[in-house]
Amino acid sequence: MSVIYRKIKKIIGPLVFLDNKHDVQYGEIVKIHSNDGKVRTGQVIKMDESIITIQVFEETAGLSSENSTITFTEDSFKIKISSDMFGRVFNSLGKPIDINTKQVLDTEILTEIERDINGLPINPFAREYPSEVIQTGVSVIDGLFTLIRGQKLPIFSSQGMPHNLLAAQIVTQAKVLTEEPFLIIFCGIGIIQDEAIFFMKKFQESGNIQNIISFINFADDPIMERLIVPRVALTTAEYFAFEKDMHVLVILIDMTNYAEALRELSSAKKEIPSRKGYPGYLYTDFASLYERTGKIKGKKGTITQLPILTMPGEDISHPIPDTTGYITEGQLVLNRNIDKKGIYPPFEVLASISRLMKDAIGEKTTREDHADVSSQLLSSYSAALEVRDLISIVGEDGLNFNQKALLKFGEAFEMSFLNQSHTENRDIETTLDLAWKALSHIPRHQLLRIRQEFIDKYYVGEV
Amino acid sequence: MIVESKDPQEGFISAVNGSLVEIKGLENYVRLNDLIKISNHNFLCQVIQIYSNRIIAQSFENTNSIKLNEKVISLHEPLSMELAPGLLANVFDGIQRPLDLTFEFFQEGRLNKGLEFPSLSRTKKWHFIPSRKEKDTVLSGDEIGTVQETLMLKHRIMVPPGYSGIISYITEEGDYTIVDDIYSLKNGTDEKSFCMLQKWPVTERKPFSQKVQPREPLLTGVRTIDLLFPVAKGGTFAVPGGFGTGKTIIQQNIAKYCSADLIVFIGCGEPGNEIANFLKQFSETIDPDTGRPLLDRIVLIVNTSNMPVSAREASLFSGITIAEYYRDMGYDVAVIADSISRWAESLREISGLLEEMPVEEGYPAYLPSKLSSFYERAGIVATLGRDPSGKSRKGSITIIGSISPPAGDFSEPVTSATKRVVQGIWALDPKMAYLKHYPAISWINSYSNYPEYVAEWWDEIDKEWPDIKLNWFECRKQVNEILAKENDLKYIIQLLGQKNLAEDQKLELYIANLVRNAFFIQNAFNEVDSFTSSRKMLGLIKIILLLYNSSTQLVKQGFLIDEKKCDEILNEIMRISHYVPNDDFKPIEKLKDEILNKTVSLVFNIHRK
Secondary structure, eight states: OOOEEOOOOEEETTEEEEEOOSOOBTTOEEEEEETTSOEEEEEEEEEESSEEEEEESSOOTTOOSSSEEEEEOSSOOEEEEOGGGTTOEEOTTSOBBOTTTOOBOOOOOOOSEEEETTOOOBOGGGEEOOOOEEEOSOHIIIIISOEETTOBOOEEEOTTSTHHHHHHHHHHHOEESSSOOEEEEEEEEEEOHHHHHHHHHHHHHHTOGGGEEEEEEETTSOHHHHHHHHHHHHHHHHHHHHTSOOEEEEEEEOHHHHHHHHHHHHHHTTOOBOGGGOBTTHHHHHHHHHTSOEEETTOOOEEEEEEEEEOGGGOTTSHHHHHHHHHSSEEEEBOHHHHHTTOSSOBOGGGOEETTGGGTOSTTTSOTTHHHHHHHHHHHHHHHHHHHHHHHHHOGGGOOHHHHHHHHHHHHIIIIIIOOOTTOOOOHHHHHHHHHHHHTTSOGGGOTTSOHHHHHHHOOSOO | OOOOOSSOOEEEEEEEETTEEEEESOTTTOOTTEEEEETTTTEEEEEEEEOSSOEEEEESSOOTTOBTTOEEEEEEEEOEEEESTTOTTOEEOTTOOBHHHHHHHHOOSBOOTTOOOOSSOSSOOEEEEEOOOTTOEEOTTOEEEEEEEETTEEEEEEOOTTOOEEEEEEOOSEEEOTTSEEEEEEETTEEEEEESOEEEETTSOOOOSEEEOOOSBOOOSOHHHHHTSOOBTTOEEEEEOOTTSOHHHHHHHHHHHOSOSEEEEEEESOOHHHHHHHHHHHHHSBOTTTSSBGGGGEEEEEEOTTSOHHHHHHHHHHHHHHHHHHHTTTOEEEEEEEOHHHHHHHHHHHHHHTTOOBOSTTOBTTHHHHHHHHHTTOEEEEEEEEOTTSOEEEEEEEEEEEEOOGGGOTTSHHHHHHHHHSSEEOOBOHHHHHTTOSSOBOTTTOEESOHHHHHHHHHHHOOSOTTSOOOHHHHHHHHHHHHHHHHHHHHHHHHHOGGGSOHHHHHHHHHHHHIIIIIIOOOTTSTTTTOOOHHHHHHHHHHHHHHHHHHHHHHHTTEEEOHHHHHHHHHHHHHHHHHSOTTOOHHHHHHHHHHHTTSSOSEEEEEEO
């Protein structure tokens, strides 16, 4: 028999306080029925003998101390999952919605299973080290910062940059190089409706929509739902990866909105803030999402995460990108100056890294010369940028032969390797061949990071 | 871990807030730091505050699903480590629950809550060889016998601290589990029997006879460290660095190759894939002497970022307690903690829940003192007890802790508090990492207090080229000078351009370039380059300095720098550091002879000014 309360003691922002009359359970989910017919969900976040503190996931406006009944469910927050979900769009709480009207549809999803949205941590000993490639069809990612199944690789961007386009391109082009089932879970956190419609349109055009499940939390939805939606998406991902043997790629956009919701809640709870008002547990909380990635020994499926965040003030040392960078296995950084040059995708190549790629690329998965080529590209591009700085001091005439060659390489690298159309899907062969074309502007004996046999085989410059 | 209590008192839960639990009814029965158990769920908690009518405890599990008024029992003992054979090559969480054994037993990839499982196997048999006989008198710490725990390490079974007496019984050589009684001691009329298993509370230091001054370096195989910023056995070091600067790689490389007898690696609040990578590498890398994977000399304590924070807070002290146990056997132990910042954050989180008054950035005021209580357990000591031959033992604990300062800002509380208790730091520089200069150890911000302590040791082992008056200390000095001069020259270059420098300044630049690219840059993924022996390291730096000295002479006489030759020599020395194995000293010898005979130098042979 569930316990029902009829009187609220206090309401402060998303928090509701009750006079405690029973043996409440920590983390328990409550249903709040108000007399306007709405049902809200909340969770017990603090309890003692006199007061129960409940965090409400939906809007608390309209609640009063007298107009609602609170039912304790004696259960944790669970969502329903089913393979009926493929190709459809859901709200933060896992209800199917219409993206154009934001209305909840009354088509019920057949329930296969119910799962607690918080999951359980993976035993670190049971983790398998990720080592298989996901091809995105974007040269700079596949060639230089290869995405690995089971990796979490964020994109650090800023407002006004084409990260949405890039995300849509990755979603429509991504595939595993083996013929295994592949699922994409798209999770919009606090995105505006226009963005949501843009994504849905892109997905429909791709013809791949049956392999995409979307969860959207709109910018005007209550902030509490922002904290729920990635957990709902990841719980769904875990089910399909670890129980249905699928490779799942989860796109989380935009993590900055998530962190801001966390800050808002923390301040409502009167917690002591740490940097820039974000709570001290920002790292632990981020980790509770990002760490739901990976491979487990004995399971076929994997979860890969591609969180996208906009850096406030384009500052990479802001707590949100900084904390993220400490947890994730690398980062892809977009740069406004490159974007202004008209290059897409506008990567800041030297600030980006994929830490898991070195063990995964090579003859068996991509191509034998991949590791050498990517390392050479980075080192030559770094040298080319130095030469560019030099020009402003000594002028182009003051450069020696090698420096001029580097300059040409830099140009070719940016314009034909990095630059690509947002509908162009390049396979790994094409990507590496383009890399060799750029590298061939450099005299072959200067390619110190590439083994001689590969130079002999792939170099296309003058002998 | 399993903790049982024979005579438990009962209390009940009166409030829950995050990982904190308030209990009533036990306030007169528990001591601070004692463990208590929420019986319905088997959750262990540690008492952190006691009031007249209630106590506050931190739960080592996620508190979801705990109910008010649930029963809690007291266990009458503090959080302790189980110490016995079976620690090496195993993986534990922050309160010593065995992650590998539970996974193998349950075949479950997730960590279920409230798991009760013994830390060390109670059924595995170890081959015990007694080294004492009946009627021998033994004191605390004396060796009773030995067990070959792994091929790499002999485990000494010692009389636990606080016990002594006459051996009234000792078993014969044979196979025993860690809970089988193997000897008894008689002290007056008391007789007590002992098994291999000992317990020790994590917050208490294990006793030793006395501390000694460090004199031997802990060789890491990282050239920048071994030459410029050495760490001594028994020393304390920190590695602060922003994300992407290669902290983890340096830590793992040191764990792999450093000259300690065993490693206690504490993965504290770090991502799970990093641990998976660590385990993979250490099971694949084979120790050349024993043919066994390097994991055989490692105890792993792992509390990843998504596991409960209270256990993360405990993990540092769990690790150091295990290290002290092996130190008492006379071994050199390296404790590598990754990362201290995540540990400090767990402290901050709990302190926030307790509504304590924060000082800087939300950290509690006791952060520095807690940090010191960890780092102060390092050191080189004369241990309690003796071998059967009557010899006393010396063991050491070296602590290397990484710090992840937010935004790479070294003035933040954890970095500044750590700097006050450690003897040196390897400061990782994001700018160097950006330019792919690894290891990105900044020679401007790093320091070590140990060079004077270890200089003598280097003179003793430096056997090559006695006629050349360049010892380790002198090499350091010269390299520091070269780097300092380069730093000054940078400003001039910005004004004048490189071409307009004087010839001797150009030489300084080339040599600095040589030191940076051929000596400091080290590829952690290249089999040869990832570790440099002390002999090769000295050889390399000496030929660079010889080249510098001889070329300086020639430049003074009016010779000009030959850029092409500089490139050739750079490539030759890089080839030696990258591809010539540590034990092949011939190419270095040859290069030295050529430099001394002036057949190799950085200047033109014929063109005079």
